Amino acid sequence: MREINVVGGRISPDQLGRTMMHEHLVVGLPGWELDVAHPGPTFRDALAVCVDRISELKDAGVRSFVDPCPTDLGRDAKLAGEVAARTGMQIVLATGLFCELHAGGAYWRAKVAAAAAAGQDAAPYIAELFVKEIEEGIGDSGVRAGIIKVATDVGQVTPYERAIFKAAAIASQATGVPITTHTQQGELGLEQQAILTGHGVPACQLVIGHSDGSPDHHYHLGVIDGGSYLGFDRWGYQTGRYGRPDEDKIASLMQIVRARDARQVVVACDHVCCYRGSAWPPVDSVKDDESYNILHFVRNIAPRLKAAGLSQADLDLLTIENPRRYFSASAPGAQENANEGAAAEA
Template sequence: MVKVRTVLGDLSAGELGVTDSHDHLFFRSALLPGQELDDPEAALQEAKDFAAAGGRTIVQWTPYGLGRGAEWLPEIAKSAGVHVVAATGFHRADHYAAEVVAEVRPRLAELFVRELTDGIGDTGVKAGMIKVAGGFHVLDAHAREVLIAAAEAHHATGAPIGIHHELGSGADAVLELLVDDRGVPPTSVILGHLNRFPDHELHLEVAARGAFLAFDGPSRANNATDPHLFECLGALVDAGYAGQLLLGGDTTTAKARGATGEGPGMPYLLTGLRPRLIRRFGEEFAADMFVANPARAFAAPWAG
């Protein structure tokens, strides 16, 4: 049966409710020194604030080796009254020490499948998606190897695959590898960060392939492209692709948290962006983007 795999167990897709489709309660990378999301109390408060704003589900895209806090996620979900989807997967190589890449790369598909079906380490928490990364416009050798492993894990489990696109680029190359070469259904692919490369023609091309398109809400990291968000969404809505659009906050630094940093944080998706989306596109569109579309994007016919 098609379900969404959360840290507290599998749910029917209709139980997700209002969803932040791409965010981070925990995240640690050498590329962001001093900005680690590693405080469980701060993560809990952020989740509670999101719930108080009407949020029901947080999809955390933090993959293997980047401090995803799997041991804390179930208690945060219970205490905040939200569903949390965790991720397996592997990021761009420069997020890791060289020895970690060398040790993990030969067994990526095996690792992904194990974390999706048996759980992450000894936590008992099962991942509910695979998060991997493309390259800048083209796929380097590392990206190709990780994407191929993700395709293998998808075929073994049914799990959806979320893609970090470097500066929003390369979505066409990712679809060529995953869908054309490796047979992953486009409806199991979520193309992330597309607002970081506000090329309407490219967005329309990849939407026509049937994948889900994920956009980030206002963020400190991508403030230069944030003003193009509504233009990008409008072009896709006008072309009939409203049913394939997702929105997330993508909070990757302590400074960007709303609860303990300078914001905007997870709640802003609902307190700031959602009212504007309703004024521009209507209530039905907002319901699709926050409820109906995530329910389809993160549901899978799980094997294992």
């Protein structure tokens, strides 16, 4: 069975247990380190906050989470190592690069632009970074990345982002590590899926993130029928430019389950324990809301989904079985075969 790189070692997908597929220890937009007037917490203070929040999440029954912070958003593998050691939480860290508008550091934009001007392809060069972080580790932390993160903003997938997506596809196929994406409010997810599968990534190895931001049922079914997972991973982002009421997201999810089933949706809160520099402005609009909490899905949304008619078995699909199957690189319809195989081995 394919193993997953987690902070501190490797586990099998069966060891994941209940899993939040998109939460963050720290996030900082590139340049945060120049904001010396608002430096954010020290390492020691950030560690205290993270250990506190992650311990609560573990006490609530969550055994694993994915922190899909890409290389250019303030990721801190050493901090993650300390948090994992002190809490016993299984944490999957990411490699990858964020969207051009909100990150897309000058270094990588210059590489992509120079390659394009020379009629060359920057993707294999960028893929070397992703593969190195998956196979050898992130910096000198000893932590290997277990997922690849890519992102788009609104309107279009930029040429820069297309190069990053191709690099992610190359690295994913070289290593077997799956891909998770950021969309802005569930926009361009079908384009993301088409680009990545077009470069050879199996659709079942993709989570199209922040799909709960979109009210479009046909968009949701398009991602599912294309074979990928929908990330309903921003519970609690209810107001402002990036928000949509939880009540509406619950209605969307139940509509998806009735139209298909619960086998291609994963969940999380996209909570950020600490910001480097000051908080990312869009999150300012929701961070005082009590629903902006890493426990929000487990404590508040899961009971509301059950009240709306979701079975415990379906809830277990969202939080246990779907993450397990995604990291196993098995197609959503392959579970019956996997069970037969397990039964035969037993």
